[in-house]
Amino acid sequence: MKILNQLAIILGLWALGEYISSFIQSVVVIPGSIIGMILLFILLKAKVIKLESINEVSNFFLDNMAIFFIPAGVSLIKSLDLISDNVFVLLITIFISTIIVMYVTGKLVDIMINKKTKES
DSSP states (O other): OHHHHHHHHHHHHHHHHHHHHHHHTTTOOOOHHHHHHHHHHHHHHTTSSOGGGTHHHHHHHHHTHHHHTHHHHHHHHHTHHHHHHTHHHHHHHHHHHHHHHHHHHHHHHHHHHHHHHHHO
């Protein structure tokens, strides 16, 4: 029964995220699963939901995460002709976004280290 309650919490937040997403899609398109994760994060940080109340199911999902990528991989294989037509644009996009992520991550780590050094 404990696992069903944990699953109900996670699926309920996902459904709430989908519901919210359907209302705001005329303004901005954000997937309901992302909104659900943001809601879960907010509720965990506000201590409305305790980590222990979703721990077992969330650990199961994290341990078996590879299974959830199979549909995305199949979709990529089905779209190989589209990918091959746009390979140059994809490579440039991947390269530029990787550089941006590395730069922002480096700056954030530098800020965090400086902040921790000043506190010490």
